[in-house]
Amino acid sequence: MKIKKAIIPAAGLGTRVLPASKALPKEMLPIVDKPAIQYIVEEAVNSGITDILIITNRGKGVIEDHFDHSLELEHMLRKKGNTEMLNTLIDTANLANIYYIRQRETRGLGDAVLRAKEFVGDEPFAVLYGDDVIVGDVPATKELCEVYEKYGKSVVGVKTVPDELLTKYCSLKVDKVGDNLFDVSDMIEKPKITEKFSNYSVLGRCVLDSEIFGILEKTPLGAGNELQLTDAMKVLARDGKMMATEFSGKRYDMGNKLGILKANVEVALEHKEIGEDFKTYLKEIVKEL
Numbered sequence: 001m002k003i004k005k006a007i008i009p010a011a012g013l014g015t016r017v018l019p020a021s022k023a024l025p026k027e028m029l030p031i032v033d034k035p036a037i038q039y040i041v042e043e044a045v046n047s048g049i050t051d052i053l054i055i056t057n058r059g060k061g062v063i064e065d066h067f068d069h070s071l072e073l074e075h076m077l078r079k080k081g082n083t084e085m086l087n088t089l090i091d092t093a094n095l096a097n098i099y100y101i102r103q104r105e106t107r108g109l110g111d112a113v114l115r116a117k118e119f120v121g122d123e124p125f126a127v128l129y130g131d132d133v134i135v136g137d138v139p140a141t142k143e144l145c146e147v148y149e150k151y152g153k154s155v156v157g158v159k160t161v162p163d164e165l166l167t168k169y170c171s172l173k174v175d176k177v178g179d180n181l182f183d184v185s186d187m188i189e190k191p192k193i194t195e196k197f198s199n200y201s202v203l204g205r206c207v208l209d210s211e212i213f214g215i216l217e218k219t220p221l222g223a224g225n226e227l228q229l230t231d232a233m234k235v236l237a238r239d240g241k242m243m244a245t246e247f248s249g250k251r252y253d254m255g256n257k258l259g260i261l262k263a264n265v266e267v268a269l270e271h272k273e274i275g276e277d278f279k280t281y282l283k284e285i286v287k288e289l
């Protein structure tokens with residue numbers, strides 16, 4: 001079955017990037033010249049997704065405005081003959097069918113996903129975490145969708161992470177079954193280092209069967225007193241219904257300051273308008289380090 005729907009949870013508090021994220025959702029922080037969430041929406045669209053639900057709290061208006069037409073700007077660009085930027089803005093407004101819902105209380109990623117129950121219905125769907133930008137030749141969500149379509153099981157996007165990050169993310173019990181492909185039989189959210197299964201962790205992408213909603217509804221609050229998506233996915237894993245794939249792109253964590261800087265530097269170096277100038281500038285300043 002082709003996956004057509006995706007949800008983007010963007011209702012976290014973003015405390016690690018305050019004060020930048022006080023009035024602006026961290027998902028709207030830019031990487032060079034586009035907000036992080038636009039990279040994520042484009043990844044979804046390039047993976048065959050047509051309908052996207054963005055889960056917001058504050059700053060909903062800013063996200064809606066970004067993916068809508070700005071008639072005033074479009075009129076001005078048309079008048080000035082700036083067709084290139086005009087087309088860029090029009091393309092952004094026409095990327096996909098985008099819907100919005102508010103998560104009224106910040107009760108965790110699992111609770112944010114549960115807000116999408118009506119939107120999703122009984123289809124499989126993709127989840128793209130709003131603060132994880134993945135840059136690569138093949139869209140990460142496409143890689144996950146292909147696994148779902150072939151095996152009919154939920155699938156998480158993984159990479160190995162060092163121990164100090166694993167305790168902040170989650171750890172998966174995996175058996176390799178192919179190139180970059182694993183069966184997952186257990187998982188644990190924010191493990192102590194003595195509890196880890198492996199250094200494979202979920203990094204920002206999953207494709208889930210709609211069965212997850214019934215499980216989430218029965219899942220008690222977990223780590224941090226939040227409803228953890230991992231705790232619900234664990235039920236699927238223990239039931240033999242979960243796989244993992246190591247996606248090929250590079251992931252940037254826009255939820256912390258260093259991640260934001262790395263994303264900006266690396267994307268800027270490849271940018272067709274400023275890449276060369278930026279490289280020259282970087283080479284100059286590294287001499288002084």
Ligand code: UTP
Pocket residue numbers: 009010011012013014015016017055103105106107108109111112129130131132255
């Ligand atoms: P994080 O774990 O980074 O949560 O969420 P956070 O609250 O934004 O971060 P800090 O710790 O306060 O800095 C991962 C993704 O899940 C979303 C976030 O917006 C982010 O995209 N999320 C998290 C929700 O939508 N709702 C929640 O209740 C929690």
